[in-house]
Amino acid sequence: MNTSAIEMKGIEKSFGTNPVLKNVDFSVSVGEVHALAGENGAGKSTLMKILQGVYQKDSGEILVSGVPVEITDTFAARKAGIGMVFQEFSLIPTLTVAQNIFLTNEPTRFGLINDAKARALATEIFQEMEVEVDPSRTVESMPTALWQLTEIAKALAQNAKVLIMDEPTASLAKHEAEGLFALIERLKNKGIAIVYISHRMDEIYRIADRITVLRDGSRVLTESLKKVSPEQIVEAIIGRKAAAHLTHKDRSAKISKEVVLDVRKISSGPKLQNVSLQVHRGEILGLAGLMGSGRTELVNTLFGILKPTSGTISINGEQIDISSPQKAIQNKIALIPEDRRAQGLVLDHAVTENLTLPLLDGLKSNGLLSNRKILARSKEIIEQFDIKLAYPGIRVGSLSGGNQQKVVIGKWLGTDPEILLMDEPTAGVDIGTKSEILDLVRKIADSGKSVILISSELPELLSVSDRILVLKDGHVSKSLDRKEIPSEEFLQLAIQGAA
């Protein structure tokens, strides 16, 4: 049982004068799921990129099945049996599943590609995986959950002995994630070693055998999950007594009785039906629900991205028309969208440009935009939200996920909104920044603004919300005061529709 599939010993790596990995040991046994955790920038992805041959180690040793190997490039990694399931899928949408699986490695007959054979081989792999995917379909015609299975099949087709999975459930719905866990279990039994990178503690406990935590480039913990508590792991990740952010604190400011946002029987398409809600001044309203329950549709409708087909929206007692984001902004509503890279930021532009895009009217002198004012305003926001960057003109795309999210939040709070809609603001953000963002949400509400917060992480939702609405199939299934919710399990049951 305890034969190593992969052993990395004393790995060191620096970028310039900046050491990112310091004497790191990491090993995965045959048939083991080994979780790799750490904050963004802790060195996880650098370590995995060395294993994949994207980066070269400065020193140290890598053994595959006990034999030392030099992984000089990605081809060498693949030859050594290291497969990667990419977070951002590496498939070509217009090709079929079988064509993708055997890309650059196509079975041929008389020198021509034999698509029928590729399909047959792909079918065999899927049968081995015990999943149903039609290899003759084009990738773009399938739901994204099947893309991931195709990625895994692609790695297996190259005889991978080790699979690296980076946040594999990030884009999956609950039942799809269940399917993936079952598949991981089967792969384990076939002797495949799996490196599982995740921020989600429940998943790690569910499927991993061991965990290694990296912090600031050093390995701080490697332990069997049977012997380590979640608190110990979180502490290892952030390096201080933590998790305080996940306990519910009574809010310092009182919530007023004044209704700021009054939504009556609003509908938009099939995914949002007759939803009514009220938010008071200084209140944090949590939105819970499964994927596809209409949470995102609700906030998008309140921000004018989706058009309401019926119902009314009133702010401070006055009925308003929100048919476009411009109108929402005029009515002092702001939205931190779900996908910051696609919807929140122009990644190729400077931090200053991103921060000031909704604020340009106030940054003019003599009728023209003033670069001095833009920089000064940006510096204020950067300082206020403690955004960590080398200089304000740096490309926002080069920042870590947490800092990118702070840029999105900073950009919107700069417009001084009365109502702040936040759609999964902590997704893909490291734990340290998560707690900063949650503190920020409390502070925003304390200053008299109203917040609607969507989060799939229930402890997070429970820690900040004053009230929680549970959405199911596009309508409100429950409205719960925070005090009425005794435990996370209770809320989980409410979401699943069993309570």
Add this chain to the structure above:
Amino acid sequence: MSTKTSTNTALNLLKRFEWQQNIIYIGFAAVFILFSVLLADSGFSNPNNLLNIFRQTATISIMAVAMTYVIAAAEIDLSIGSVAGLAAVVTAMTINSYGLIPGILAGLAVGAVSGAISGGLVAWLKVPSFLVTLGMLGLVVGVARWITASAPVPIADQNYIFIFGGGDLGPIPGLLVWVAVAVSIGAIVMNRTKFGRHVRATGGNLVAAGYTGVKTAKVKFMVLLISGMTASFAGMLYAGRLQSGRFQWGTGDELSVIAAVILGGTSLFGGRGQVVGSLFGALFIGLINNGLILAGLDVSQQQVVRGAIIILAVALSRKK
């Protein structure tokens, strides 16, 4: 200690310097010096020759200013060359029938109408600009040939000729003044106004810009409208300089203009727009044309060398 800090600052500045976006200035200077030395005997650095380069590239430079906006918004306009041709013949015909002012207005109206049609289709019906403006290219040439029966239309109005490209202000060719005006306005609007920012945000990330309250459809409409009107203005300059309107004026200019914009450091994928860079891109192309003629290459050789240099320069200036 303080010298160390200052070298560090200098190093940091050097690191932040974006080579790809600014390579045009280096390339321009290098080619200029090279030609000055190699072609000294052929009169390359003679002031008259240099003014000539400016004059010959004026229309390309002006259209490149507008194309910078189109490309920064992640769109393309392939119809500018033929819009210039139609504007030239419409202006000439209208001047001959109704006089100077109606002629100028009619010329600008050509670009306004074609730009508004293309812009409307791209912005609100979401037809790709590549297809819309490719269709518009053919359509507009057809109209120009139709109304003139493919014949040139001479212009006799001396005021028109003086204003639009034929005249000089003292030693300075009028065309140069127009280029200076277009580039100045273009650069200021791009860098120092909300509209310029919104154009780059739209091209940089359409969805994020929309989520931030930028009216992205209107931005797309506006850049194509501006491009159309600028193209018709360039066509009117052709008509003034060459004292006639012909449908061929401007034919093929779209390729030179797009090359100039990309050379100047604007990203073909949108999100970046460097108006001054586009001017230098246009001048760079002019410089090469001029140098190759002075070097005594025949037309076919010029085409080969010019093509190779443009490919090389675009490869160096393109986004990573």
